[in-house]
Amino acid sequence: MAIGLPQRVSVSTNRNGDSERTVGRHFQSVIVMLMVSAILFGAIGTRLTQLQLINGARNRQRAETNRIRLVPKRPARGALLDRNGEVLAGSRLSHSISIWPIALPRSEWPIVIQRLAQILDVPPDRIRQRLEQAGYESIESITIARGISPVQATAIAEFSSELPGVRLEAEAVRNYPNGDLAAHVLGYTGEITDEELDSPTYEGYRLGDVIGQMGAEAAFESLLRGQWGGQQVEVDSAGRVISVLGDKPAISGSDVQLTIDLELQKLAETALGNRKGAIVAMDPRTGEILAMVSRPTFDPNIFTTKITDAKWEQLQGADYPFLNRALQGFAPASTFKIVTTTAGIESGKFSPEAVLPTFPFISIGGIQFWDWNNAGFGPLNFRGAMAMSSDTFFYQVGRRIGGETLIQWTRRYGFGSKTGIEIAAEESPGLVPDDAWKQENIGYGWFVGDTINMSIGQGFLQTSPLQVAVMFAVPANGGYKVTPHLLKDGTAENWREPIGMQPSTVKVLQDGLRQ
Missing domain, CATH: 3.40.710.10 (DD-peptidase/beta-lactamase superfamily)
Structure with a gap:
C-alpha cells in the first residue's frame, strides 16, 4: 500500500463554533527547497570532484607556476683570441629586457606591451608577436630587447610598477675591441631567426638565443656557445623574487684561439687601406692563416644593438661589405x-x-x-x-x-x-x-x-x-x-x-x- 504525502489538510471555524484547520502548503515548500539544495550541492560536489580528482594535477601545476618561476641564466660566450692570446672578440656588460608570459592574464598584456613599446621605441606588434610565438602560458622568460640604452634602462626601472611581468636584466653582449679589424674572419653574432630555430642544425636552441652568424663566430659556434643554467625562484603577484628555490649554474663557452696574428693583421689592413680587394698571409708550412683582410668591411659591434633601417641599407649597398673577397673567385x-x-x-x-x-x-x-x-x-x-x-x-x-x-x-x-x-x-x-x-x-x-x-x-x-x-x-x-x-x-x-x-x-x- 503506497502512502502519499497529504495534499491538503485544512482547519476552519463552522457555524457551531468548531475549528477547521488547513495543513500541507508550508510543508510542500520545505520539500521543494530541500530538493533544490540537494541539486545545488550535488553540482558543487561534482565540480569539486572534477577539480580535485580529475584536474587536480593540472590545477596544482598552474598554481605552482603562478608563484614559481624558471629564470634561465645565459652562459657567457667564449672569447676569440689571436695566436698570442690577445682578445679579438670578448664580452661587455649591457642590459636586456625580457617578459614572463604567464605572469599576467592575456587580457592584461596589451596595456603593458603598449607602455613597453613606448620606452623601447619599437612597434608594439613586434613585442606581441614574440609573446604569441612563445605562448601566453609559457613559464620561460622571453628576451625582447638587448643592448638597451642607459636612458631606457632607467625608464624601465622607474616605471616597473606599470610593467608587471617585465624584467630588466644585466647580461654580457659581444664586443669587438678592435672595431672592424679582421671583421670577415671573426664574423658577428645575432639573435637566432625563426628559420634557424626550425633547422636541425640548431636543435636545442631557444627563442632569443644569440648565435654566430658569420666567420669564426659561426664556424666555432658549438665551442663558443656554452650551456644554459637557471634558477627556480618563488615570486609574488607582481613578479618580484621572494626566494631562490634551486640554482643550476650556467657553463661558459670555451675560448677559441685562432691562428691570426693581431699585429700582422693590423699591418695587412694598413697596407690595403681603403682599396677594394683582399690580402691573405699564411704560414706555408702549416696552413695557419696569419692575416686575412677584405675591403670594404664593416664593424661587427653594430650587431650588438638595434640597427636602424638606414644603417642596414648602407650595409647592403653596392660595395657588399659583408662579402669576404679573400674567399671569392677572380682571374689569377x-x-x-x-x-x-x-x-x-x-x-x-x-x-x-x-x-x-x-x-x-x-x-x-x-x-x-x-x-x-x-x-x-x-x-x-x-x-x-x-x-x-x-x-x-x-x-x-x-x-x-x-x-x-x-x-x-x-x-x-x-x-x-x-x-x-x-x-x-x-x-x-x-x-x-x-x-x-x-x-x-x-x-x-x-x-x-x-x-x-x-x-x-x-x-x-x-x-x-x-x-x-x-x-x-x-x-x-x-x-x-x-x-x-x-x-x-x-x-x-x-x-x-x-x-x-x-x-x-x-x-x-x-x-x-x-x-
Whole structure:
C-alpha cells in the first residue's frame, strides 16, 4: 500500500463554533527547497570532484607556476683570441629586457606591451608577436630587447610598477675591441631567426638565443656557445623574487684561439687601406692563416644593438661589405704560371733546364696572343720566364702539353674546390673550366686558345686569393698542399699532403720565385 504525502489538510471555524484547520502548503515548500539544495550541492560536489580528482594535477601545476618561476641564466660566450692570446672578440656588460608570459592574464598584456613599446621605441606588434610565438602560458622568460640604452634602462626601472611581468636584466653582449679589424674572419653574432630555430642544425636552441652568424663566430659556434643554467625562484603577484628555490649554474663557452696574428693583421689592413680587394698571409708550412683582410668591411659591434633601417641599407649597398673577397673567385693572372711551370716539367715534355725563345706575340688560329711587353724577352728557361713573367714562353708550354694536362695539375693544386678552411660557408670553390663545362655553359667545346689563355691565368679560370696562397705554399714548403685553417692547434701533419711533384720541379719553382 503506497502512502502519499497529504495534499491538503485544512482547519476552519463552522457555524457551531468548531475549528477547521488547513495543513500541507508550508510543508510542500520545505520539500521543494530541500530538493533544490540537494541539486545545488550535488553540482558543487561534482565540480569539486572534477577539480580535485580529475584536474587536480593540472590545477596544482598552474598554481605552482603562478608563484614559481624558471629564470634561465645565459652562459657567457667564449672569447676569440689571436695566436698570442690577445682578445679579438670578448664580452661587455649591457642590459636586456625580457617578459614572463604567464605572469599576467592575456587580457592584461596589451596595456603593458603598449607602455613597453613606448620606452623601447619599437612597434608594439613586434613585442606581441614574440609573446604569441612563445605562448601566453609559457613559464620561460622571453628576451625582447638587448643592448638597451642607459636612458631606457632607467625608464624601465622607474616605471616597473606599470610593467608587471617585465624584467630588466644585466647580461654580457659581444664586443669587438678592435672595431672592424679582421671583421670577415671573426664574423658577428645575432639573435637566432625563426628559420634557424626550425633547422636541425640548431636543435636545442631557444627563442632569443644569440648565435654566430658569420666567420669564426659561426664556424666555432658549438665551442663558443656554452650551456644554459637557471634558477627556480618563488615570486609574488607582481613578479618580484621572494626566494631562490634551486640554482643550476650556467657553463661558459670555451675560448677559441685562432691562428691570426693581431699585429700582422693590423699591418695587412694598413697596407690595403681603403682599396677594394683582399690580402691573405699564411704560414706555408702549416696552413695557419696569419692575416686575412677584405675591403670594404664593416664593424661587427653594430650587431650588438638595434640597427636602424638606414644603417642596414648602407650595409647592403653596392660595395657588399659583408662579402669576404679573400674567399671569392677572380682571374689569377700571372700568379698561375706556377701551375703551368709544374705541369710543363712534370709532363715530361720539358726538362727543368729547357730554354724557349720568346716573341712579341704568337699566332694560333689566326689570333695573335701578345706578350705583356709587346716585345718578348729573347731565350728564357723556366726560372727566367717566371722572373720576367713572359707570356709567350708559357703560351708555348701550355700549347705543347695540352689543356687536359694543364687542367689536371690545376685541380691537383686545389683549384676548383673549397680549400677546407673552417669558414667554408662563405667560400667560393672558384672555377676550373674544361670541355664539358664549356659545352654546357658556352655552347661549344675546348679550343687551343682556351689552353693558351689558361696558361697565364686568364680566360674562364677563377681562383680565390686564399687558393692562390695555397698554391704559393707548395713550392715554399717543398711540395705539399696545405689546408688553410683558423683554429690554432699546434700540429702541421693534419693539415698538409704531398702534391706529387719531383724535387727538381720544386727547385725550379723556388729559384724562379726568388729571382
